[in-house]
Amino acid sequence: MSTFNAQILTPNGSLFEGEVSGVKLPGSKGSFEVKANHAAIVSTLEEGNVLVRKSGGDVTYTISGGFVEVNNNKLTLLAESVSES
Incomplete structure (x- = not known):
């Protein structure tokens, strides 16, 4: 399974950093998932859930x-x- 580095930052500092296999995000124009070798992108995000897929199990923020x-x-x-869900 291909992985990539993901980092979640807040005004208070880093909340998560590590290797993941995917991240599902609540984009302004709808949700989308980033996987290894994804094309370069910058997007605004709406209020919602972020699903981080990592080897030890999925985590939702x-x-x-x-x-x-x-x-x-x-x-x-x-x-x-x-906040962690």
């Missing part, structure tokens, strides 16, 4: 909105606020 950037197998999510 709830965000109040933010931005995501994907480039060179690295996903960086900047969230206004995050």
Whole structure:
């Protein structure tokens, strides 16, 4: 299974960083999932759930909105606020 690095940042610091196989996001124009070797993208995010797929099991976070950037197998999510569901 191919993996890539994902990082979730808040104004209070880093909430998550690690290797994942996918991240499902609540995009402004609808939800979408990022997997390894995804095309470069920058997107705004709406309030909703972020599903992080990692080897130890899936984790769901709830965000109040933010931005995501994907480039060179690295996903960086900047969230206004995050809580683990």
